[in-house]
Amino acid sequence: MTSTEATIVVGVEGTARSGAGDAAAVELGAWEAARHHVGLHLVHGHQAAPRWLQARTTTDDDTPERTRAMLGRIIDRATIAHPDIVITGAVNDGGLASAITAASAGSGLAIVTADSRVRYGGLLAGLVSIQVVTHARTSVLVVSPPTPRGPPAIMARVVVVGVDGSSGSADAVAFAFDEARARGARLEAVYVWELPAPGNGTRPGPLQAAADRMLHEATAPWQDKYPDVAVVHDTVRGDNPVRALNDAADGADLIVVGRRGNGGFDGLLLGSVSDGLVRYSRRTVAVIRRDAAMQ
Missing domain, CATH: 3.40.50.620 (HUPs)
Known part of the structure; x- marks a missing residue:
């Protein structure tokens, strides 16, 4: 018991x-x-x-x-x-x-x-x-209930996790790695970044490089812990995190996000993003609360 x-x-x-x-x-x-x-x-x-x-x-x-x-x-x-x-x-x-x-x-x-x-x-x-x-x-x-021709919820071939560098998304990354290993699935780590308004002198190149670096740093400790999980890193430029993450998860069976993120618009895992995915995604969505993930 x-x-x-x-x-x-x-x-x-x-x-x-x-x-x-x-x-x-x-x-x-x-x-x-x-x-x-x-x-x-x-x-x-x-x-x-x-x-x-x-x-x-x-x-x-x-x-x-x-x-x-x-x-x-x-x-x-x-x-x-x-x-x-x-x-x-x-x-x-x-x-x-x-x-x-x-x-x-x-x-x-x-x-x-x-x-x-x-x-x-x-x-x-x-x-x-x-x-x-x-x-x-x-x-x-x-x-998300399976379609008549679709796989059951536990047969995820691809697990997607949204990352923004916050403590909330760190828990989401941990949960996603554990789920990917248990399901024998590939893990796709996604970071959505937005180019600031024109006229402020910011160029996309450095922002893209910073996003790539942050995404690899966020997943590196878990790649060491789960060496058998194949990981793909994807930095996406977009001004609508819900739409961008949903598009990036095309073909995935499970999307994992944190319940709370940085709290700024450039952070991905705001409560509004998890709510938007729950409302509009046709995939199974895991919303991970801080320190609540089962490991």
Whole structure:
């Protein structure tokens, strides 16, 4: 039995439309739990519609009893597929985002599907993943469900990590190297830099050279620790970090970024960048909190 501090937490939506996403998130959570020798905890949030919405929603299938039965079936299937992992589950009041956030206080990693939404009975609201990334107390994996012809979430061929030289991105680099080795994937380290406004005398050549140097310095210690991971360095000039990183990650299966970066526009890993990737990327995104990465 493993300690609760290391448990992997997975949010389960449990609806007909979320089947593929839930399955991908649970499978990824089980894989992470097995390789880290920790437990897997599945959570679902039961949230009744506000009274003024209840007349417009369908709640017959959204009772606490049915919700617990649904989660029990998912746990049973996961236990059969992964008998060597201790798998537990809970239904919390207050919705899926709050359930994952509360459980993440004692976890090593939280996992949520990219298209899970806050729901009141039959009505949909905002993305659960944005709320979890914003409020969770650990690192978060936002899983993009595989297409019918696509690979499962754990079969990443390429892992991309955004780097800006901050302590936050250092943790992201560490997480990315560990994931790349475990998956047998190539790692692409990306730094996005912007040319200052015209007229200030700054030339692109020195800035490009500085970006190249910083990127190699940021990855060098981890290349020594993970010599079997093939690394590609890519410095990209652009004024939109989210778009530039997404473009650089074309063909990748996992993008890793830090939750907080330098705090200036020239830093890549601002909270707005991680939020933008979670909202718009069609790839699985890992958002790493400072000192929260499982190693």
